[in-house]
């Protein structure tokens with residue numbers, strides 16, 4: 001029997017026995033749905049992390065000098081306690097490093113905390129308050145949508161001016177131009193001079209609920225103890241220069257802190273790679289657990305299909321006998337049943353792919369998870385689905401093909 | 413007895429002998445106990461003969477038909493079909509012979525219940541590897557030949573017993589086999605329908621078809637020109653009837 005004939009027969013049988021077929025396709029359907037869905041989440045997270053997360057948090061060719069890592073994962077208590085005992089980074093440290101670096105770099109320092117911002121009786125709570133130097137906007141790639149950023153003079157003088165994040169501006173000034181108006185941060189008035197372009201959100205958290213004021217303005221009292229910064233940010237022109245700058249920074253800091261050669265650094269320099277490390281650890285787990293679960297679903301699907309096919313063979317023994325009596329060879333019968341189970345699995349896989357894609361889109365719209373369907377996973381879904389069908393079909397089909405025609409014909 | 417070559421092992425049959433069995437035996441091993449269904453059947457059937465096989469129930473008629481129809485293989489003895497020794501062929505070669513050389517009609521029709529008449533008749537052509545268009549045309553012609561041109565898209569359960577058996581005959585003949593085998597073809601039919609079916613067989617015989625038919629009814633056997641009687645797995649009588 002030609003291949004096409006076998007496929008046509010398989011589809012006919014599936015159509016004739018919709019319920020049973022649907023049942024047996026379900027296993028593969030679930031497996032493939034899960035495969036597409038899970039894969040798209042990991043894939044989306046991955047892309048997101050590399051494109052956006054690390055870039056937003058740290059920046060390209062940029063490192064942060066901090067007391068301890070900002071992004072961390074599964075840290076032991078003892079390590080954590082040691083970090084807390086470290087000296088903080090001071091204005092003076094930041095200045096010394098900035099002066100000491102011998103390559104062209106852009107630096108800024110900042111401190112942040114949460115607090116509320118008030119305008120005309122309206123209070124926005126849980127706002128990130130940033131005290132930063134003027135180059136912060138460039139380094140963090142915050143483009144000004146409206147108005148301007150503060151000048152080096154304002155930064156040095158600690159003028160009470162402020163730049164608002166997009167969401168905050170929308171909240172406090174709906175339909176009103178905020179430039180030139182005065183907001184209060186913990187009682188102290190600041191003049192709004194600019195609004196930053198919309199940043200969107202990160203894992204569902206808005207990146208636009210912040211204010212940036214000069215580091216030396218009164219905001220410094222809200223964000224850190226006197227003279228202390230959260231981080232010095234250094235942006236170099238290239239990866240290579242960044243590495244050099246990190247070496248020099250380490251040397252400067254060690255000498256300022258009088259560390260002896262055997263002593264470890266009591267500060268960290270974080271790069272976007274470091275942040276990505278965190279994600280890589282997490283995604284490695286997902287890449288192991290995910291396929292494992294998918295595998296289980298597919299094995300279950302395969303077993304269901306095998307059982308259904310065995311049932312089909314038992315039920316259709318007489319049909320097999322008739323076909324054999326009319327000249328069907330073993331391989332014809334084998335092909336017929338293999339085509340049937342492969343078709344079942346492929347139908348399941350196709351539905352699974354469709355559902356998986358819909359699920360991913362739903363996830364993307366309805367949750368902060370940045371799901372993105374990977375074309376490779378679709379291909380894999382089809383191949384794996386069809387493969388499961390064929391593997392699961394081999395045993396029942398070979399049983400069918402070896403039936404003795406007379407015995408098969410005698411069956412009622 | 414018909415006058416034929418005295419066949420010995422090592423001989424080949426004469427050219428116009430379609431079927432030759434020589435000391436054909438078939439034992440069934442029933443868990444230690446051996447049932448000897450055929451105990452040495454030697455038969456020769458010429459082209460365009462019309463042979464009825466009779467005998468009491470359990471005498472080995474169906475066993476013999478299954479062997480002749482290549483659905484089963486003998487325990488010992490020789491079977492030659494159209495000058496080819498069949499008793500030593502492989503599974504696939506037997507399948508090819510069933511497909512091309514043999515048309516089998518069963519007592520219980522053995523039609524695929526979910527397929528319509530046309531598709532049932534098409535089946536042997538599918539396994540012969542014919543393209544769809546030729547298959548359709550030939551199956552339709554075969555159905556027309558048995559008077560079912562207007563029933564092609566009916567399923568077996570939409571047809572009467574006689575019509576089902578005609579579909580089975582059309583299917584048996586669609587590949588123009590050298591022999592038509594029928595194992596109690598009227599066993600499930602009433603006498604009127606049986607008579608009609610015998611007319612179909614008669615016509616086929618006149619058109620040159622070689623036919624071997626099992627029956628235990630004398631008036632059915634009366635349609636054949638030659639009657640072979642089996643008893644206890646052996647040929648008891650083998651008689652030509654006056655035409």
Ligand SMILES: Nc1ncnc2c1ncn2[C@@H]1O[C@H](COP(=O)(O)OP(=O)(O)O)[C@@H](O)[C@H]1O
Nearest residue numbers: 440442447449468469470471472473474475476
């Ligand atoms: N598959 C089988 N297994 C065991 N015994 C069988 C089988 N087929 C037939 N027989 C036995 O062989 C003998 C001949 O059977 P069969 O050829 O069917 O007789 P008939 O068709 O003349 O009634 C009987 O005794 C029957 O019980």
Ligand SMILES: [Mg+2]
Nearest residue numbers: 473474475595
């Ligand atoms: Mg019988």
